[in-house]
Amino acid sequence: MKRYALLKLIVNTGxxxxxxxxxxxxxxxxxxxFDDRSFHSGxxxxxxPRWTDGFKTTIQHNHSQTTNRIxxxxxxxxxxxxxxxxxxxxLRVDGRYRYFWSTDALAKSRGKAYGHTKWQQGWLQYSRGAxxxxxxxxTLIWGEVDGTFVTDVITPFDYTEQLLTDFGxxxxxxxxxxxxxxxxxxxxxxxxxxxxxTDRFQHHPLFIxxxxxQPPVNLRASADEELGFRYKWxxxxxxxxxxxxxxxxxxxxxxxxxxxxxxxVVRYDLVGLTTSIAYRRLLIKAEVAFKNxxxxxxxxxxxxxxxxxxxxxxxxxxxxxxNAGIWISHLENNSLDKRKTVTYTTAGWRNTYLNDTLxxxxxxxxxxxxxxxxxxLLSEYQWTDFFNVSLAVAHANSxxxxxxxxxxxxxxxxxxxxxxxx
Amino acid sequence: xxxKYRSISLGNLRLLGIVIFLAATLLAGNTHAxxxxxxxxxxxxxxxxxxxxxxTLSRLSTCRFTRPDGQFICAETPRVKIIESYxxxxxxxxxxxKSISIIQEPASERGVGMITYTxxxxxxxxxxxxxxxALGRVRRMASGRGExxxxxxxxxxxxxxxxxxxxxxxxxxxxxxxxGDFGGRDVWVIEAKPKPIRELRTEYSRLIFWIDKERHITxxxxxxxxxxxxxxxxxxxxxxxxxxxxxxxxxxxxxxQSQRLSNMRTQNIAMNVDVxxxxxxxxxxxxxxxxxxxxxxxxxHFQ
Numbered sequence: 001m002k003r004y005a006l007l008k009l010i011v012n013t014g015x016x017x018x019x020x021x022x023x024x025x026x027x028x029x030x031x032x033x034f035d036d037r038s039f040h041s042g043x044x045x046x047x048x049p050r051w052t053d054g055f056k057t058t059i060q061h062n063h064s065q066t067t068n069r070i071x072x073x074x075x076x077x078x079x080x081x082x083x084x085x086x087x088x089x090x091l092r093v094d095g096r097y098r099y100f101w102s103t104d105a106l107a108k109s110r111g112k113a114y115g116h117t118k119w120q121q122g123w124l125q126y127s128r129g130a131x132x133x134x135x136x137x138x139t140l141i142w143g144e145v146d147g148t149f150v151t152d153v154i155t156p157f158d159y160t161e162q163l164l165t166d167f168g169x170x171x172x173x174x175x176x177x178x179x180x181x182x183x184x185x186x187x188x189x190x191x192x193x194x195x196x197x198t199d200r201f202q203h204h205p206l207f208i209x210x211x212x213x214q215p216p217v218n219l220r221a222s223a224d225e226e227l228g229f230r231y232k233w234x235x236x237x238x239x240x241x242x243x244x245x246x247x248x249x250x251x252x253x254x255x256x257x258x259x260x261x262x263x264x265v266v267r268y269d270l271v272g273l274t275t276s277i278a279y280r281r282l283l284i285k286a287e288v289a290f291k292n293x294x295x296x297x298x299x300x301x302x303x304x305x306x307x308x309x310x311x312x313x314x315x316x317x318x319x320x321x322x323n324a325g326i327w328i329s330h331l332e333n334n335s336l337d338k339r340k341t342v343t344y345t346t347a348g349w350r351n352t353y354l355n356d357t358l359x360x361x362x363x364x365x366x367x368x369x370x371x372x373x374x375x376x377l378l379s380e381y382q383w384t385d386f387f388n389v390s391l392a393v394a395h396a397n398s399x400x401x402x403x404x405x406x407x408x409x410x411x412x413x414x415x416x417x418x419x420x421x422x
Numbered sequence: 423x424x425x426k427y428r429s430i431s432l433g434n435l436r437l438l439g440i441v442i443f444l445a446a447t448l449l450a451g452n453t454h455a456x457x458x459x460x461x462x463x464x465x466x467x468x469x470x471x472x473x474x475x476x477x478t479l480s481r482l483s484t485c486r487f488t489r490p491d492g493q494f495i496c497a498e499t500p501r502v503k504i505i506e507s508y509x510x511x512x513x514x515x516x517x518x519x520k521s522i523s524i525i526q527e528p529a530s531e532r533g534v535g536m537i538t539y540t541x542x543x544x545x546x547x548x549x550x551x552x553x554x555x556a557l558g559r560v561r562r563m564a565s566g567r568g569e570x571x572x573x574x575x576x577x578x579x580x581x582x583x584x585x586x587x588x589x590x591x592x593x594x595x596x597x598x599x600x601x602g603d604f605g606g607r608d609v610w611v612i613e614a615k616p617k618p619i620r621e622l623r624t625e626y627s628r629l630i631f632w633i634d635k636e637r638h639i640t641x642x643x644x645x646x647x648x649x650x651x652x653x654x655x656x657x658x659x660x661x662x663x664x665x666x667x668x669x670x671x672x673x674x675x676x677x678x679q680s681q682r683l684s685n686m687r688t689q690n691i692a693m694n695v696d697v698x699x700x701x702x703x704x705x706x707x708x709x710x711x712x713x714x715x716x717x718x719x720x721x722x723h724f725q
Binding site: 039041043046084089090140155236314355382 | 481483484487489492493494495496499500501502527528529530532547549555556557558559562563564574575577578579580599600602603604609611630632642644657659672674676682683685687689700703704705708709710711712714715718
């Protein structure tokens with residue numbers, strides 16, 4: 001009996017202690033005499049208002065090469081300034097001077113090193129009530145599916161810029177008037193471009209040799225005014241836009257005029273629809289557009305064209321950003337060309353590391369006609385608040401009947417960019 | 423009385439005593455838990471109210487740290503971001519929020535803007551849009567609910583989205599573990615443990631809060647990782663009363679494991695200033711004149 005009573009006491013005590021252990025565990029630290037170390041934030045310099053507020057200066061050098069030749073050897077100085085100088089007004093100017101060293105491919109084709117001034121932006125905005133008007137040198141980007149150009153056809157490209165490491169500079173700004181009115185959950189946008197520009201491939205005339213012995217064709221074409229509108233509705237979890245525009249093609253096409261090859265851009269009408277839908281960590285994007293009067297290469301005929309694109313972006317639990325897209329371009333009534341339907345696919349991955357100072361991304365794309373594929377690994381490292389280093393390694397592969405315009409170097413290329421911003 | 427009957431009574435009395443003691447302990451624990459939850463709910467509510475109609479100009483600095491002489495100091499030149507943010511609370515109990523943030527510094531990120539709508543209802547996704555000057559257009563982001571992904575660093579700092587969120591007190595159990603004087607202030611020391619619903623997406627197994635009894639504000643916070651090791655300390659300093667709201671103008675998060683810290687210093691703040699809901703739409707990301715005009719009117723209330 002005594003042993004039974006003793007056993008019972010031991011069990012009861014053990015049970016009691018186990019229940020109290022959690023409380024004891026929490027209590028064993030004396031939190032009132034806890035680590036009282038502090039941090040003195042006053043040691044971090046505070047910079048007050050300066051006359052240079054509103055200015056941003058960027059000094060940059062880019063080097064790009066394949067295994068056997070230098071593609072780009074360029075230095076640039078960029079100065080930006082913006083200010084809300086009066087109650088309803090805003091001004092932004094953005095100019096860049098680029099110097100192409102003698103080893104640069106563009107300089108070599110020109111025969112010498114040279115400099116070029118580029119006005120990236122220069123506009124004045126007036127905003128009052130529900131509307132805003134912006135006039136001057138600017139870009140206008142439509143569309144949703146990254147890497148495709150179903151409705152993103154307003155602003156042409158400047159292919160003298162580094163496509164992989166300097167995405168912010170690759171658009172060729174135009175002198176435009178853009179009006180936006182914001183109505184509850186919708187936005188109406190109108191634009192007018194009095195004198196539209198086309199893609200830029202180099203800073204001196206580009207001649208394309210169609211056949212040996214034939215005079216090369218100057219790939220230069222002028223466009224006239226462009227105008228259009230877009231209506232955007234912003235719902236809960238989705239956006240949808242409808243648009244119409246009267247445009248000129250951004251890329252000159254060599255057509256036959258009176259039997260002679262000549263570069264031209266043709267006016268066409270664009271009617272389009274775009275949408276993006278967010279669901280949990282998935283973003284689905286889609287675009288469709290009808291474009292009439294599309295010129296055909298080395299022909300005097302035109303075709304209607306249907307473009308559609310579907311893409312998605314997905315963010316994983318561990319914050320990797322994945323994206324993919326497909327763009328299908330279909331020519332109607334095309335008896336001239338076997339390439340009735342052209343497919344472009346893109347895929348990409350992106351993530352940040354080291355407290356967001358390092359951005360890594362992988363980008364792949366493929367076109368069915370003309371056959372072209374490329375894959376690029378990009379890294380961008382913010383070394384300090386002022387210094388940024390970017391590195392891209394890319395491999396491109398194009399078919400023999402590829403586009404005549406050299407947009408990307410075949411084979412493996414490496415691009416290094418160093419930027420100092422303040 | 424038979425001997426057998428007497429020994430059973432003594433054993434039963436002992437057992438009864440233990441049961442009464444345990445019941446009293448549990449009852450006291452429950453009462454403490456209720457009180458702790460009520461305190462944390464009040465702290466959370468006050469924090470949300472202080473974010474309602476509030477414009478802040480903040481300096482967010484991040485660096486590796488050392489601790490000679492016991493104090494934390496930066497062991498390198500810190501990365502500094504200057505961010506201007508406006509937030510407004512909506513919905514039932516003001517648990518939904520809309521906010522806009524514009525990066526002013528460093529120069530490489532100047533002009534980057536973000537708009538975020540967060541909802542208390544867990545079935546509703548967070549909506550966010552970002553404007554990148556390099557991209558030239560507003561992009562919708564797929565942010566999910568934040569419930570089903572790892573916490574994300576806020577602007578590259580040691581602060582994560584989990585450290586900044588409010589309105590989630592129901593996802594923790596709370597216990598008052600100590601009370602008394604801490605640094606000259608009378609405080610509750612409250613332990614929080616994530617419930618199963620929270621455990622899926624939290625970095626923390628346990629959090630300790632030092633809550634100022636008079637001002638109902640957090641003075642210090644200590645977190646522990648999933649293995650129970652000390653993880654982060656959050657220090658709340660320069661506490662001031664602005665528009666009847668107590669807030670810490672200087673918040674430092676010390677990551678004891680990565681040996682890095684982030685300091686968020688509120689340089690200027692305007693509280694309870696209302697603006698049109700238009701300002702918390704995509705318009706503010708692209709209509710510079712509108713945004714600048716609205717910010718100027720808000721800045722006139724800076725304290």
